Amino acid sequence: MLSHSYNKQRKELNTVICACMAPPQNLRNDGSYATKFNSHSKSEDLSRIRDSEDDSDVLIECRDVYKSFGEKHILRGVNFKIRHGEAVGIIGPSGTGKSTVLKIIAGLLTPDKFWWALHYAGDLFLIEMLFNEQGEVYIRGRKRAGLISDDEISGLRIGLVFQSAALFDSLTVRENVGFRLYENSSMSEDQISNLVTESLAAVGLKGVEDRLPSELSGGMKKRVALARSIICDTTNAAIEPEVLLYDEPTAGLDPIASTVVEDLIRSVHMKGEDAVGEPGNIASFVVVTHQHSTIRRAVDRLIFLYEGKIVWQGMTHEFTTSTNPIVRQFASGSLDGPIKY
Numbered sequence: 001m002l003s004h005s006y007n008k009q010r011k012e013l014n015t016v017i018c019a020c021m022a023p024p025q026n027l028r029n030d031g032s033y034a035t036k037f038n039s040h041s042k043s044e045d046l047s048r049i050r051d052s053e054d055d056s057d058v059l060i061e062c063r064d065v066y067k068s069f070g071e072k073h074i075l076r077g078v079n080f081k082i083r084h085g086e087a088v089g090i091i092g093p094s095g096t097g098k099s100t101v102l103k104i105i106a107g108l109l110t111p112d113k114f115w116w117a118l119h120y121a122g123d124l125f126l127i128e129m130l131f132n133e134q135g136e137v138y139i140r141g142r143k144r145a146g147l148i149s150d151d152e153i154s155g156l157r158i159g160l161v162f163q164s165a166a167l168f169d170s171l172t173v174r175e176n177v178g179f180r181l182y183e184n185s186s187m188s189e190d191q192i193s194n195l196v197t198e199s200l201a202a203v204g205l206k207g208v209e210d211r212l213p214s215e216l217s218g219g220m221k222k223r224v225a226l227a228r229s230i231i232c233d234t235t236n237a238a239i240e241p242e243v244l245l246y247d248e249p250t251a252g253l254d255p256i257a258s259t260v261v262e263d264l265i266r267s268v269h270m271k272g273e274d275a276v277g278e279p280g281n282i283a284s285f286v287v288v289t290h291q292h293s294t295i296r297r298a299v300d301r302l303i304f305l306y307e308g309k310i311v312w313q314g315m316t317h318e319f320t321t322s323t324n325p326i327v328r329q330f331a332s333g334s335l336d337g338p339i340k341y
């Protein structure tokens with residue numbers, strides 16, 4: 001039974017949650033559902049994937065993406081591809097635009113090269129504005145034209161798991177986890193409730209369905225957010241390939257809780273096995289993180305963002321042996337080097 005708070009606030013919350021987590025549906029223009037991808041074998045060499053000329057397995061591509069906030073030019077031509085089956089980390093100094101990249105991929109922000117500057121000339125303030133090319137985001141080879149409501153983008157669900165877990169305080173865990181299905185599926189409350197319990201079990205939580213977020217620890221909240229991001233409509237005929245974007249999933253957690261979350265992220269990936277022994281349903285994932293343990297444990301490939309550009313890409317094991325001075329300084333935490341604070 002849904003709580004009074006749920007019914008009272010569902011309209012307002014639906015607006016928010018659609019922006020935060022409801023990904024584009026898996027419908028093609030002709031109304032049919034997109035088909036499943038071919039899976040890569042577990043032993044596939046990711047460096048070969050990275051260097052492959054064949055782009056048929058590219059799920060997301062950022063091509064020369066720019067983003068400014070007023071006079072702050074944050075992204076200055078970002079290029080990378082995320083392929084089916086990949087586990088990718090985005091790292092780099094604070095304020096370099098990592099979260100901004102995730103929000104652009106998720107459709108919460110659009111790339112732009114619009115900026116303004118305020119000049120003072122005599123008694124006058126002059127505002128200078130400039131529009132220019134903005135770069136492009138491609139989802140399975142199709143250019144994203146607008147924000148997340150853009151119906152043209154189909155065939156790939158993209159979920160963003162926020163650093164803060166972003167649970168709705170007045171809703172129970174069940175309502176938080178099942179929100180997307182309560183709003184967008186034809187499933188009964190009982191069916192959704194069963195799926196919620198399954199999703200919670202997949203992330204190692206039991207018997208918390210009726211609790212409010214305020215009754216959970218920080219680590220439990222992150223797990224609930226993860227359960228919310230992996231729940232899917234089982235009455236939907238097609239299994240939708242899905243990409244999850246995690247924004248600093250282990251920030252603020254103690255080392256053991258971090259390990260739990262890092263393993264959970266791996267477990268819901270298609271190459272992993274969740275807490276109840278089922279294969280994960282996440283095709284690829286991208287993690288923004290500052291934590292070395294998360295870099296080592298949760299991802300296979302790294303993208304290093306610095307001053308709005310990608311300055312290094314490599315496999316995780318190459319990170320600590322890189323001769324790139326920016327990467328070396330970041331990996332060692334040294335105050336000496338090209339990165340200035």
Ligand SMILES: Nc1ncnc2c1ncn2[C@@H]1O[C@H](COP(=O)(O)OP(=O)(O)OP(=O)(O)O)[C@@H](O)[C@H]1O
Nearest residue numbers: 069072074092093094095096097098099100101288
């Ligand atoms: N909506 C916004 N309006 C104005 N400035 C913004 C907005 N979002 C981000 N910024 C600015 O853009 C810059 C990059 O922010 P972003 O959160 O992407 O960095 P980050 O690399 O994820 O940083 P951190 O590692 O500290 O989380 C920061 O200077 C931030 O203040």
